[in-house]
């Protein structure tokens with residue numbers, strides 16, 4: 001039986017011959033593995049490796065396996081791994097609804113069905129009726145919720161989060177954090193969370209992998 005979730009199998013990432021990252025682990029569906037470590041320890045590099053955008057200055061060995069399928073050599077768009085960054089930007093020239101439509105998986109066909117999905121997605125993040133708004137009229141927390149939902153609509157099979165909460169004030173941070181972890185659990189998605197903040201790790205409630 002293939003192991004469900006996101007498996008990093010004997011992954012070693014090197015730069016200039018030196019080992020930067022070494023990890024071997026399985027993140028189960030709905031589980032959050034928090035990756036912590038000082039600046040420059042390779043946290044973002046590890047996420048680049050998992051999504052398939054590792055810079056050529058690095059060399060890597062090992063395998064990335066998602067729900068039993070080896071995705072190590074697939075191009076990023078074929079991996080079905082969603083990523084959310086600290087500086088997650090919405091397209092400023094598109095409305096909130098169009099931004100979500102951009103994320104919506106191609107398997108959702110027909111304009112009425114696509115519109116219905118977007119309306120229901122906006123309800124899920126407490127932004128019903130916001131479809132026609134310009135992103136620059138939203139607060140930071142509202143933008144973060146739209147960015148999260150845009151990623152979820154693409155039907156990823158795993159989530160990677162690179163300091164996605166660090167720009168939010170404490171109250172919004174708690175809200176968005178809860179929303180992300182609830183959605184990941186509800187959809188059974190394995191999550192890799194990169195953060196400097198021990199409060200993020202505590203909220204995630206899962207295991208912590210330290211890079212030095």
Ligand SMILES: Nc1ncnc2c1ncn2[C@@H]1O[C@H](COP(=O)(O)OP(=O)(O)OP(=O)(O)O)[C@@H](O)[C@H]1O
Pocket residue numbers: 015020037038039040041042043044045046055057
């Ligand atoms: N494209 C690149 N070319 C050369 N070196 C790079 C490149 N990208 C990252 N590095 C180096 O690799 C190391 C790891 O960087 P990385 O961004 O993964 O660290 P990090 O742990 O995410 O840091 P931070 O917490 O500051 O974001 C750093 O020393 C960085 O300078």
